[in-house]
Amino acid sequence: MTETVKISNTGDVSEVSVNNSNPTSEFQNIQVAYRLNGKNYLKWSQLVRTFLKGRGKLSHLLGTGPKEGDPKFDAWDEQDSMVMSWLWNSMMPEISDTCMFLNTSKEIWEAVKQTYSKVRDAAQIYEIKTKISSTKQGSRSITEYSNLLQSLWQEMDHYQCIQMKCSEDAALLKRFVEKDRIYDFLAGLNVEFDAVRVQVLGKEELPSLNETIAIVRAEEGRRGVMVENSQVDSSALVTKAVSERRFGLEQPNSEDNRQTEGTKPINRDSVWCTYCKKARHTKERCWKLHGKPQTTNKNFSEKGGQPKGQGRVYTARQLDGKNNS
Structure with missing residues (x-):
């Protein structure tokens, strides 16, 4: 200027x-x-x-x-x-x-x-080919991963320059090299891209290198959107659960549900009946006072009812008659 x-x-x-x-x-x-x-x-x-x-x-x-x-x-x-x-x-x-x-x-x-410059240096070519074969996506994005590979491929083109006399042979060589690079690119993708890898390799005609990268990049974008949506849905469910708990909207329907919310299981050995003076049940569940439930099975005593071997069971009316006699 x-x-x-x-x-x-x-x-x-x-x-x-x-x-x-x-x-x-x-x-x-x-x-x-x-x-x-x-x-x-x-x-x-x-x-x-x-x-x-x-x-x-x-x-x-x-x-x-x-x-x-x-x-x-x-x-x-x-x-x-x-x-x-x-x-x-x-x-x-x-x-x-x-x-x-x-x-x-x-x-x-x-x-x-x-x-x-090291043009046509065999050691330099070997070093670049080793880097290409060992390059994997890992924690890189598809863009970062493809850019790294393309940089190595360009270096390889510089050091390994092949001159073809026939234009038709040159075109065939170019396509052969491109296919080889597509395989390198697909081989280094993470396992979550297995589906799109199969999709590309399953095509009747293999797409170009740039088209292949674009297909995988589109899949990466789609997966990113799905992850964001699932995170939003999970956050909404957590918020709903917290709100229900805060305002008493949650309806526990069993003792097991209450225990999953932090209630400790009952230790029945520490329970005492003030009526019959025996352990493992309360006055409200005392068979001597209320009678034995008709639905009780043989294992009921093991689940917190009246223990086995406590003698004859009396109803409240029978107890009153016995006390009056």
């Missing part, structure tokens, strides 16, 4: 051009994210090339600028010195020190490329 200001020695304004654009500060923002450390050459080189190309300075890396003696050489050489400083500042100190005394941006670029 160019700003025009007019100033004169007498206070009058004359025309002066001020350039507010600061490409150095812009490049510093990029350096922070990707400084060359010896292991990230691929991403670093792509970023530097894009930055310089966007500012019309890619010729400094290619060495295609004007030659000495050309009227434009001095201006171009000044710009080349600026590009050299950008390159040095975008590297870790231990790397920039190794190319500090080179003379041009192209020399720096080529020296770093030969040292760190």
Whole structure:
């Protein structure tokens, strides 16, 4: 951006051009994210090339600028010195020190490329393939998981570049590689995506990689909505139960229900009848006072009634007659 200001020695304004654009500060923002450390050459080189190309300075890396003696050489050489400083500042100190005394941006670029690019390096290809095969979704979202795999696949394409002479063979190879990556992607999904995995593999024609990722991402979204709805329903049920308990709306229908709400079970050995002076029942359930219930079975005494072996059972009328006699 160019700003025009007019100033004169007498206070009058004359025309002066001020350039507010600061490409150095812009490049510093990029350096922070990707400084060359010896292991990230691929991403670093792509970023530097894009930055310089966007500012019309890619010729400094290619060495295609004007030659000495050309009227434009001095201006171009000044710009080349600026590009050299950008390159040095975008590297870790231990790397920039190794190319500090080179003379041009192209020399720096080529020296770093030969040292760190590892193009067609078998060990690098093996390392990437190992990472791909061991990458699983785990706690990642589908987007995070697919982005990680695609980053590794792009690195593999860089290091394992296969040139096909026939366009038809190239198309077949591309589809073969894509299918292989679909299998890698599906194999690393969590078990909750088994159904959608079967759905994709069961298609007569396997969808593209991007379509496969979109299908799984849609299933992830659907499952997320279902979980949210179930959580809302559960919260509503809990709120209803608390409200019923608070306002006395809950109707327990048995002794068992009351015990599930926190009531301790009755210890019948501690129960005492004030009428017959015996344990395991109360006066309200005393057979001597009220008579034996007709529905009582042989095990009733084991469930809290009158204990067995207490002698003859009298009704209240019989007791009154006996007392009067």
